[in-house]
Amino acid sequence: MELSVSFFAARPHSCVLPVVPARPDLKLRRRPLTLRRRSAIRAQVSDPSRCRETDDDGFVLEDVPHLTNFIPDLPSYPNPLHKSQAYAIVKQTFVSPEDVVAEKIVVRKDSPRGVHFRRAGPREKVYFKSEEVRACVVTCGGLCPGINTVIREIVCGLNYMYGVDDILGIEGGYRGFYSKNTSQLTPKVVNDIHKRGGTFLRTSRGGHDTQKIVDNIQDRGINQVYIIGGDGTQKGAALIYQEVEKRGLQVAVAGIPKTIDNDIAVIDKSFGFDTAVEEAQRAINAAHVEVESVENGVGVVKLMGRYSGFIAMFATLASRDVDCCLIPESPFYLEGKGGLFEFVEQRLKENGHVVIVLAEGAGQEYVAQSMHTVDGRDASGNRLLLDVGLWLSQQIKVRLKHFSPSMRCLIINTNN
Numbered sequence: 001m002e003l004s005v006s007f008f009a010a011r012p013h014s015c016v017l018p019v020v021p022a023r024p025d026l027k028l029r030r031r032p033l034t035l036r037r038r039s040a041i042r043a044q045v046s047d048p049s050r051c052r053e054t055d056d057d058g059f060v061l062e063d064v065p066h067l068t069n070f071i072p073d074l075p076s077y078p079n080p081l082h083k084s085q086a087y088a089i090v091k092q093t094f095v096s097p098e099d100v101v102a103e104k105i106v107v108r109k110d111s112p113r114g115v116h117f118r119r120a121g122p123r124e125k126v127y128f129k130s131e132e133v134r135a136c137v138v139t140c141g142g143l144c145p146g147i148n149t150v151i152r153e154i155v156c157g158l159n160y161m162y163g164v165d166d167i168l169g170i171e172g173g174y175r176g177f178y179s180k181n182t183s184q185l186t187p188k189v190v191n192d193i194h195k196r197g198g199t200f201l202r203t204s205r206g207g208h209d210t211q212k213i214v215d216n217i218q219d220r221g222i223n224q225v226y227i228i229g230g231d232g233t234q235k236g237a238a239l240i241y242q243e244v245e246k247r248g249l250q251v252a253v254a255g256i257p258k259t260i261d262n263d264i265a266v267i268d269k270s271f272g273f274d275t276a277v278e279e280a281q282r283a284i285n286a287a288h289v290e291v292e293s294v295e296n297g298v299g300v301v302k303l304m305g306r307y308s309g310f311i312a313m314f315a316t317l318a319s320r321d322v323d324c325c326l327i328p329e330s331p332f333y334l335e336g337k338g339g340l341f342e343f344v345e346q347r348l349k350e351n352g353h354v355v356i357v358l359a360e361g362a363g364q365e366y367v368a369q370s371m372h373t374v375d376g377r378d379a380s381g382n383r384l385l386l387d388v389g390l391w392l393s394q395q396i397k398v399r400l401k402h403f404s405p406s407m408r409c410l411i412i413n414t415n416n
């Protein structure tokens, strides 16, 4: 997915905020936390109205909007989890609305308290009566392992834990709101979907038309919208929420962040990342087996990661068979002392084979220079990347021909 500044784990103050949280009970308070005067310390958020802070200790709350922001007298109800046998006996089932999570865990004694985010989890009060909920689920953008599990959990959680019976599946991404029929989702319908790959609801790029989508939400009487997708999807979700607010509709919009890359700062781990790392290791293993079996074998394994190298890095660390890992965050060069060619030659001399892992977005500037290609985009406007794996293996073959004419260079592309 294309990453905006506010998404990047590597950048300060980065985060992905659900437009409203992804659970029906997870609502934001109308009253802010301890809200005092603004100070010079400011969180870099795309929407400054979400950012609140104190002047004395630099506490910043980067908040998410709530229905009560624009429907002030919205009644609330006890959370149905109160009645659940499984939950009622558990102490601290509910998350206090005062709870926040600090963006940074490493701080200094005298540093400002810094940016905080609202803690997710069930609240004691909810703002919908279960029997009045008509929820919908949509998946947009790129795929990621685990999407079906998330769909299943939304449906089963809403039904079993919150007593919601009316849940619609929107098919084929955002455009499905206005161009496709919906299907009814029940625990029975989604029972086995977590065993399949892809998305049970299908997905698409492009096709985000805010007016048409919100018209449709209104026409169908939907009042909870669960949107699973990457940064593009979440930008679309934010627009939907803004339109809902403009129209004064009692519709909760929950963005559920999906990224295979695990490049979101404020969550422990994005779903699908572990599977991607595991699969990546299989590819690395295959490359290692191949290059070990020939004379001067060079394996180039291209993994996912347009702008972040977490998959490549974690798979490299786990595999122990990788000699070099190239990621977009860390520039590299080919020629001269400390360059990649020197390293490859050295490893071939020492070990007789080399395995290089490449994140898809690494070295794009070199490939662009040598290929003179036009800037391609997908239907959502994301830049199409050039094939760095193919390019690098060609470069190595040409440049190291003198070293070993019998050198074999193998490319494994895992992302297409």
Ligand SMILES: Nc1ncnc2c1ncn2[C@@H]1O[C@H](COP(=O)(O)OP(=O)(O)O)[C@@H](O)[C@H]1O
Pocket: 001, 002, 140, 141, 142, 173, 174, 175, 204, 205, 206, 207, 208, 229, 230, 231, 232, 233, 234, 235, 236, 237, 239, 379, 380, 382
């Ligand atoms: N800036 C944006 N505003 C509104 N909708 C967007 C925006 N960017 C992307 N979208 C929509 O979000 C959906 C998914 O976006 P895409 O970039 O393809 O995938 P991802 O969500 O995985 O990043 C598409 O339907 C696209 O039209």
Ligand SMILES: O=P(O)(O)OC[C@H]1O[C@](O)(COP(=O)(O)O)[C@@H](O)[C@@H]1O
Pocket: 001, 002, 141, 142, 143, 144, 229, 230, 231, 258, 259, 260, 261, 303, 304, 305, 306, 307, 308, 360, 361, 415
């Ligand atoms: O070929 P596609 O479908 O554009 O996807 C490839 C790219 O999508 C990503 O996996 C990011 O997608 P998500 O973060 O939305 O999962 C990149 O790292 C990867 O290189």
